[in-house]
Amino acid sequence: MNKITCDVCIVGGGPAGLSAAVAAKKAGAKDVLIVERDEALGGILQQCIHPGFGLKLFKEELTGPEYFGRFVDEANELGVKALLNSMVLEVTADTVTCINGELGVCEISAKAIVLAMGCRERTRANIVIPGTRPAGVYTAGTAQRLINRQNEMVGKKVVILGSGDIGMIMARRMTLEGAKVEAVVEIMDFLAGLTRNRVQCLDDFGIPLLLSHTIIDIKGNDRVESVVIAQVDENKKPIMSTAREIECDTLLLSVGLIPENELTSNAKIEISPITKGPKVNQYMQTSIKSVFACGNVVHVNDLVDNVSAESAKAGESAAKFAAGKLEDSTAVTVETGDNVRYVCPQSVIPADEKVDLYFRVMKPQKGVVITVTDGDNVLFTRKAIKVNPGEMEKATVSVKDITSLMVSVKEA
Amino acid sequence: MKADVLVIGAGAVGTAITRELTKYRLNVICVDKREDVGGDCSKSNSAIIHTGYDAKPGTLESELVVAANPQYDKLTRDLDIPFKRIGAILPAITDEQFAQLPEIKEKALKNRVYDVQYLSKEQILEMEPNINPEVKGGLFIPRESIIDPFIYVVAMAENAVANGAKFMLETEVTGIRKEGDRVVGAETTKGYIEADYIVNAAGLFCDEIANMVGKFDYTVVPRKGQFYILDKNTGCKVNHIVLPIPTKITKGKLMTPTIHGNMLVGPTAEDLYDKYDKSTNTEGLNSIRDDVTKLIPGVMLQDTITQFCGLRANRNPEGLNIDVYDDVKHYVNLSGVRSTGLTNSVSVGAYVANLLREIGLKMEFNENFIEKRKGIVCIRELSKEEQHKKILENPLYGNIVCRCESVTEGEIVDAIHSPIPAKSVDAIKRRLRAGMGRCQGGFCGPKVIEILARELGCEPKDICKNNSKSYMVCGKVK
Numbered sequence: 025m026n027k028i029t030c031d032v033c034i035v036g037g038g039p040a041g042l043s044a045a046v047a048a049k050k051a052g053a054k055d056v057l058i059v060e061r062d063e064a065l066g067g068i069l070q071q072c073i074h075p076g077f078g079l080k081l082f083k084e085e086l087t088g089p090e091y092f093g094r095f096v097d098e099a100n101e102l103g104v105k106a107l108l109n110s111m112v113l114e115v116t117a118d119t120v121t122c123i124n125g126e127l128g129v130c131e132i133s134a135k136a137i138v139l140a141m142g143c144r145e146r147t148r149a150n151i152v153i154p155g156t157r158p159a160g161v162y163t164a165g166t167a168q169r170l171i172n173r174q175n176e177m178v179g180k181k182v183v184i185l186g187s188g189d190i191g192m193i194m195a196r197r198m199t200l201e202g203a204k205v206e207a208v209v210e211i212m213d214f215l216a217g218l219t220r221n222r223v224q225c226l227d228d229f230g231i232p233l234l235l236s237h238t239i240i241d242i243k244g245n246d247r248v249e250s251v252v253i254a255q256v257d258e259n260k261k262p263i264m265s266t267a268r269e270i271e272c273d274t275l276l277l278s279v280g281l282i283p284e285n286e287l288t289s290n291a292k293i294e295i296s297p298i299t300k301g302p303k304v305n306q307y308m309q310t311s312i313k314s315v316f317a318c319g320n321v322v323h324v325n326d327l328v329d330n331v332s333a334e335s336a337k338a339g340e341s342a343a344k345f346a347a348g349k350l351e352d353s354t355a356v357t358v359e360t361g362d363n364v365r366y367v368c369p370q371s372v373i374p375a376d377e378k379v380d381l382y383f384r385v386m387k388p389q390k391g392v393v394i395t396v397t398d399g400d401n402v403l404f405t406r407k408a409i410k411v412n413p414g415e416m417e418k419a420t421v422s423v424k425d426i427t428s429l430m431v432s433v434k435e436a
Numbered sequence: 437m438k439a440d441v442l443v444i445g446a447g448a449v450g451t452a453i454t455r456e457l458t459k460y461r462l463n464v465i466c467v468d469k470r471e472d473v474g475g476d477c478s479k480s481n482s483a484i485i486h487t488g489y490d491a492k493p494g495t496l497e498s499e500l501v502v503a504a505n506p507q508y509d510k511l512t513r514d515l516d517i518p519f520k521r522i523g524a525i526l527p528a529i530t531d532e533q534f535a536q537l538p539e540i541k542e543k544a545l546k547n548r549v550y551d552v553q554y555l556s557k558e559q560i561l562e563m564e565p566n567i568n569p570e571v572k573g574g575l576f577i578p579r580e581s582i583i584d585p586f587i588y589v590v591a592m593a594e595n596a597v598a599n600g601a602k603f604m605l606e607t608e609v610t611g612i613r614k615e616g617d618r619v620v621g622a623e624t625t626k627g628y629i630e631a632d633y634i635v636n637a638a639g640l641f642c643d644e645i646a647n648m649v650g651k652f653d654y655t656v657v658p659r660k661g662q663f664y665i666l667d668k669n670t671g672c673k674v675n676h677i678v679l680p681i682p683t684k685i686t687k688g689k690l691m692t693p694t695i696h697g698n699m700l701v702g703p704t705a706e707d708l709y710d711k712y713d714k715s716t717n718t719e720g721l722n723s724i725r726d727d728v729t730k731l732i733p734g735v736m737l738q739d740t741i742t743q744f745c746g747l748r749a750n751r752n753p754e755g756l757n758i759d760v761y762d763d764v765k766h767y768v769n770l771s772g773v774r775s776t777g778l779t780n781s782v783s784v785g786a787y788v789a790n791l792l793r794e795i796g797l798k799m800e801f802n803e804n805f806i807e808k809r810k811g812i813v814c815i816r817e818l819s820k821e822e823q824h825k826k827i828l829e830n831p832l833y834g835n836i837v838c839r840c841e842s843v844t845e846g847e848i849v850d851a852i853h854s855p856i857p858a859k860s861v862d863a864i865k866r867r868l869r870a871g872m873g874r875c876q877g878g879f880c881g882p883k884v885i886e887i888l889a890r891e892l893g894c895e896p897k898d899i900c901k902n903n904s905k906s907y908m909v910c911g912k913v914k
Contacts (some may be wrong), residue, residue, distance in 0.1 A: 025824050061836065111836040121820070125831030130826040149742040157744065159901035159908050160860075166878045174882055176909035178897050201913050213857045225831040245712055246905035273910075289669070 031346040032339070033120045033134035034289065035112050037255045038067020040319025041140035042095035043332040047339030048138070053346055057132065058106040059098075059122050064108060065099075066092040067142055068165065069206050069328065071172040076220075080329035091328060115139070117312050122392050130167035135346035136314050138338050138403025139288055139302065143281040143320040144189075148242075151279050153185075155242030158249070164190040164278040168197070168327045168388075177201055179274025184208045189217035189326060192220060193279020196225035197231040198276075205231045206270050211238040211260055214388050216278075216414050218326060238262060239275070250272050281324045291315065291350050299323040299396055303370040305355050306379040306423070308338035309345070313352070316342045323368045325384070326416055330382065334368075342403055348406040356423075359395075363389055365413070376424045383419070383431050385411045393436045394419060407436055439465040439602075441792065442631035444869060446470075447478040448585070448781040449773055450637035451592040456785030460799040464569060465599060465631070467591070469608035469641075471902055473856055474589030474864040477639050479866060480705065481661070482715075483694060484677060485519070485581040485778045489544035489552055490687075493644050495903055497756040497772075498547050500780040500787060501677050505579055506649035507782050509740045515591040516811040517584060518695045524580035524677035529730060534572040535682040540646040540681070541575060549749055552577050559622040566672050566732050569728075580677050584695045586866035587811065587838060599802070599853040604629075605856075606622055606904065609638075612648040618765035619649060633767045633797050634758055640711045643772045649764045652785045654757070654771055658711050658747040661703030661775075662720040666843055668697045670739035674845035693734060696841075696869065699727050700756055701735065703746070714745045741874045748774040756780075758787060760795050768792060771860075789871025811866065812850045815841035837887070840873020845887060852891045859892060861885065863901040886907065 034041045036089075037060030043364045048056045066072065069077070071277070072088030085414070096419035104270040110124040120132040121247045145163035154214060160171075162178055168190065180203050184191045187210040208226060213223055213236045226233050240262045242250035250271045254262040283301035293302045294311035301322040302310040308318050319331040344350040355371035358381065369384040381396060387415055389411050396404035396419050403421040411433055419431060443454050446468035454466040470476065485508050488501030512519035527535040537554070544552040553576045560567055560574050604626060605654055611623035612634065621630040636645040638896035643656045673693065691701045704720040711763055721743060728735050751757070751772040759769045768791055770784070777784075793799050815833050827834035832846035851858040851867045858864045861871065864884055871884065872876030883909050889896045900906045 025820060061839070077755055111839065111842075113842070123827060123834050123836065125834035128667060128821050128827040128834060144875050145878050147741070147878060149740055149876055152721065152740065154716045154718050154721065154742060154743075161908040162881075163878045166881055170882050171913055174886060174896070175913050176882075177913050178909055180910060194535050211453060240718075243714070243715075244899075245714065247449075248909060307529070414804060427452060 026127050027164060028057065028130055028132045029130065030057040030134050032040050032136050032138060032342045033132050034058045034138040034140055034319070034364050035120060036044070036060065036067065036140035037062070037065040037106055037117060037139065038142050038319065039069055039092055039095070039143065039328050039331050040321070041067070042092060042099055042137070042317055043335035044138045044140055044427040046095055046102060046338030046345040047336035048099050048385055049104055051343035053343035056104045058104060059110050059112055059120060059132065059242040060106055060108050063109055065096050073172050075341040077145065077328050080327060081332055082364055090262055101125050104173070106191060108332045112287060117290045119216070119313050136316065136342035137341050139315060139317040139321050140319050140335065141284045141309070141321045143285065143324055145277070146280040148277055153239055156245055157248050158242070160248035160274045161242065162274065162276055163195045164188070164276045165277050168194055171197060171201065176209070178205070179203060179225070181206065181272040182274045182276060183239070183270055183272045184276045184278060186210060186278035187216045187222070189276035189278065191276060192217055192221040192225040193304050194276055194278070196229055198244050199229050199231065199291055206324045207232045207253070209234045209237045209239060211256055214368070214412065218414060223297045225357040240267060242275060246365070248275055256355065269383045279384045281320065283321045283324065285321060287385055288321070294370070296366065298366045299368065303373045304368065305373055307341035307350060308334065308369070310339060314345060326414060331417060333380070334382070356429055359428065359430040361430045363387060363433040366433050367431050372423050372426065372429055374423055379423050381419045381421060381431060383417050385413055385417070388412045389433060389435070391436045392433050395432050396421050397430050398428050402407060437464050437465065437627065438630045439540050441633045441635060441797070442629055443465065443636035443637055444622070445454055445639055446473040446593060446603060446605065447476055447637065447639050448474060448589050448778045449539065449639070449770060451589050451596060451785050453635055453637055453783035453788045454601050454783035455592045455596040455599070456507055456789045458596050459600050459805050460789070461802050462799065464596070464601040464630060465604060466596070467607040467609060467637060468603045469627070471584060471606050471860050472858065472866070473593045473603065473605070473905065474586060475750055475902060478588055478589050478720050480744050481585060482690065482692065482700060482839065483583055483585045484692065485583050486776055487549045487577055488547050488776070489549040489577050490716045491547050491776070491875060493543065493546035495755065496693065497776055497780070500783040501776045502548055502664050504780045504783040508581060508583070511782060512583065515809045517591050519581060519583045520695060521579060522580045522676050524679050525560060525564060525575040526569070526577070526679050526681055527567050527731060529571055529573040531572065531814065536681055536831065537573065537575055544577070548709070551579065561579065564674055564678060566674055566734055568731060568733050569676065575867055578731050579885045579890070582677070582692060588778070590867055591809055591811065594855040595806070598806050598809060600784070603856060609648070612645070612884070614764070615651065617763050619767045620787070628732055633792055635764045635770070637648065637770050639773060640747055642749065642769070643751070646769055646771070649767055650763070651764065651769065654751045655772070657710065657750045657752045658708045659715060659750045659774070660706040660713065660745055661715045662724065662745045662749055663700055663702030664721070664724060664737055664740045665742045665744070666699035666701065667739045669743050670736050672732065672734040672736050673699055676731065680727070680731055689724050689734050691728055697698070701737065711747065714747060716743045716745050741796060742876060743841065749777070750774045754760055756904070758784070758791065759809055761792060765795065787871050812847050812854065814846045837883045838870035838873065840841070840875050840879070841869040843868045843870040844861065845879070848884065848887050849891055852888065860900050860902050861887070861888070861908060864888070
């Protein structure tokens with residue numbers, strides 16, 4: 025077996041892993057090694073050939089490959105190493121074990137480890153759509169890979185379930201490739217993804233968005249032949265009298281993402297039941313102090329720019345930890361107040377610094393005020409015209425001497 | 437083409453008959469209309485090797501199931517088939533069910549299943565802490581076992597091939613030729629096959645084959661069974677097959693581990709007319725929830741990674757029948773092979789071979805019969821040292837394609853070039869579990885298509901999920 029040692033080992037070479045690697049190098053880590061299962065760095069951005077990335081971070085609009093290309097260039101300049109075509113099988117507090125076709129099994133000893141495995145898509149089975157099981161039912165991301173990386177067209181007449189960003193982007197992509205997208209069907213009475221994607225991907229192409237609708241049956245034994253859709257009532261139960269069949273050969277699903285945490289849970293790292301990702305503090309440190317985590321493996325982000333920012337924090341902290349210089353004292357749990365589903369980080373160590381608290385609301389709300397409090401002490405307040413579960417919110421607070429933290433969203 | 441025996445249907449039963457016949461110096465051809473062996477009932481069932489404790493005593497079905505169960509230890513070792521004797525528990529939740537236990541035990545004895553034991557409430561809760569705490573007591577059936585049904589069929593077929601049998605897949609029988617009162621061959625979509633003897637093991641479609649020889653004495657009534665498969669990491673598991681006490685109306689719904697550590701929950705039992713209706717439906721899936729919750733209140737169906745539906749090839753009039761006829765000689769007809777079919781396939785093989793001898797087939801023992809078969813190496817089950825060695829031999833064993841089940845490109849290539857080649861996405865999935873994990877092929881699907889096309893020398897658009905019309909992609913992008 026091969027033995028490798030490094031200061032910081034990063035599991036995953038997508039946007040999170042790349043940003044963490046660059047930041048770890050900049051913070052002084054000597055050997056930084058990315059372990060990536062794909063044949064190239066970039067992760068899911070390799071198949072995201074559409075523009076819309078980098079508006080926050082670079083103040084310009086980039087495609088996925090352009091966006092991660094900047095990080096790859098920087099990582100190369102800084103001397104970050106990468107082990108490609110390598111699947112990680114196990115992570116412990118100080119070791120990452122992976123397999124690679126050329127090297128066989130590799131055991132990588134690291135002073136600090138950063139988990140950046142990203143997420144996977146929820147499937148048809150997760151949401152229990154009844155019907156037959158023909159070919160032609162794809163998650164939107166799988167279809168995106170087939171089309172954008174393998175040049176294979178998945179179908180010609182398409183229905184999309186779920187108004188997540190990938191679903192809407194695929195509606196446009198399929199249309200540009202000559203397919204007819206019959207409808208985007210969304211069970212909730214609001215859009216799951218970003219408003220800008222609805223405008224640019226659906227409205228501009230005349231693709232109908234059917235809110236409060238779902239798919240109640242899939243037909244066809246060999247290939248999809250049709251789907252049956254119906255409106256849902258306020259309890260999300262289909263109203264059978266509204267059922268109608270749409271002929272199609274393909275059903276794409278954009279019904280949510282789940283952080284990919286098999287390695288994390290096998291390492292016995294504490295997982296949040298809400299985000300399904302590891303619980304972290306402001307240093308993106310998990311319940312195993314030498315293991316950090318960032319990006320969609322922690323919580324599903326809607327903008328890669330946020331992933332990069334949060335991952336830079338993880339990389340920097342991992343480098344500090346490897347050098348024995350990371351702050352360590354009792355953390356304060358971040359509480360979720362009114363209309364807040366979760367906050368990341370889940371805990372904060374009081375320190376003389378400012379911390380970005382990222383959070384999502386439970387339901388859409390208009391005319392609100394966002395507050396962060398430490399008991400009676402208001403640390404942050406901001407008014408917002410509207411908040412939406414599909415769009416992550418941020419509050420930056422100073423955490424010196426705090427004894428508690430709560431994020432709330434209330435009517436203004 | 438010419439065969440001593442033509443077996444129609446390459447499910448568990450057809451492959452078992454084919455393999456059994458290769459123990460004799462015979463030229464055997466097995467045909468199936470699907471693209472892979474075991475592509476119908478044999479792939480969608482509860483994957484249990486039954487003891488026959490609850491069969492109707494005195495029936496052929498009881499005889500064959502009871503005789504089959506003890507054979508599986510050696511058979512699965514010889515053929516490298518995942519198999520485990522985990523035993524079944526029948527918990528009596530109500531007083532009424534508790535009162536039924538002696539009757540069930542007595543029936544087991546009549547079926548010559550003598551090892552059924554009573555369990556106290558305490559014993560049950562110790563064996564299965566997730567069983568409804570209101571349980572009053574129950575029965576233990578130690579030899580009820582679990583198997584990998586896909587590998588079972590593939591292994592039987594591969595071993596038959598090693599012993600000289602020929603499998604012709606995507607070959608549908610369209611007619612049977614008779615001369616006088618005997619059959620002489622079958623018309624198929626791949627041409628005429630001359631055959632001295634023909635065995636109808638066509639499962640769901642056995643009535644259609646029977647019609648071709650002029651027999652109309654029964655019809656197949658497909659009985660739908662819907663199931664949930666739960667994630668290996670689900671929070672509420674069982675260690676044994678947990679079976680409900682049957683009611684007059686239904687055998688009921690069970691929960692069991694699969695041989696690979698998932699939980700299997702179901703099935704429903706719905707009689708149908710459409711042999712192609714393999715759809716799940718909300719009513720069926722909800723009924724599984726309602727029923728299984730009574731046995732295992734904490735079952736977490738929200739951890740489902742897939743739901744599927746299988747059709748039992750039940751018949752009307754009911755019952756397992758293996759028939760020969762005076763007016764249709766050189767022909768054996770199997771019908772009513774239903775939920776016990778997977779279990780009894782191995783004894784059906786021996787029974788049919790003997791029946792063929794009785795109706796005149798010359799059977800000389802094949803002393804060169806190879807008893808053993810080795811499956812594809814399973815990289816995930818090797819130690820790190822063994823994995824390392826394997827990868828250095830072949831780098832493709834170091835390329836994990838299916839991350840959920842840790843399946844490597846090397847294993848996929850092996851399956852494509854195995855004795856019964858895996859040519860479809862589902863055939864790969866059934867042999868190796870690529871696409872059977874929690875992401876259901878979202879990650880490995882595109883790669884499997886690519887590897888299949890490369891190894892088979894065709895375009896990705898020619899790669900199908902299973903049958904020839906189930907194309908995965910429809911051509912290149914613009």
